[in-house]
Amino acid sequence: MAETGYPSFNTTVDKTNRVLKEIEQAYGWPKERRKQSYAALRGVLHALRDRLTIQEAAQFGAELPMLMRGVYYEGWDVNRVPVRMSKDGFLARVRQEFPYEVKGGIEQLTRTVVDALKMYVSEGEWADVRAGMPKDLAELIS
Template sequence: MHHFEKFSAKGNEFLKDLAQEIGEPENREKAYRVLRTVLHVLRRRLSLDESFDLLAQLPMCIKAVYVDGWKPALFPDKSIKTIEDFIHEVLEEDKRSAGKDFGNEEHAKQVIKAVFRVLKKHVTEGEIEDIIGDLPKHLKELFAD
């Protein structure tokens, strides 16, 4: 049982950090929805190898969020080239709650960047650099502070 509590604690810490980053420290449900949505779009854009490398560093509970419903593809979705493309995919992924969770495109960009800031806190710098290296030029800005 001790391991489950440890896994749960790390997942809760991740969500708490994200809730804080999006400016809603008491709303872990929203933090969960936002995280799930952004990770699902990110995994479509990353190479399979990079997805597995990222997955290896995520807390156990967050790994479950990442892989939920995943049908791994051999090649990344190259149609997601720009920040606007990424935002569009995020809003499509979260159709039911998109307005409430992401608002307009500018607010969505800020929420997506918040997810990436939290990822940077919980994943090694080398892995973040690898993820950035795997993204097209116009998406790298999402990882900028």
């Protein structure tokens, strides 16, 4: 566990590290490739945030650990959302923030990140998120 001197910060750093490690383990990446797991997490969080309505984005963000919540809200412009995206558009949005080649492609990477996020976001919230999306996109994040 990271020691920041403040228990809430220690907890959020630990939770974020767990998600990053889940992504890294799924691909066999060493910790030295942390920038890639971070880019994957950030890309999926931003694509989700921008696809959701303002209210749903806020509800989803409220369930994230504090540090991931900061990443999620970074650069958010509520005047430009929701952005209508199909599955292909969503994957293109993730690709914008993940410029690396990855085994299995961006779709598999997105599924891996979503699986890692499920540690901290309730199934009920995932159901709410999926409910407002086209079927192909809802299946991607199920």
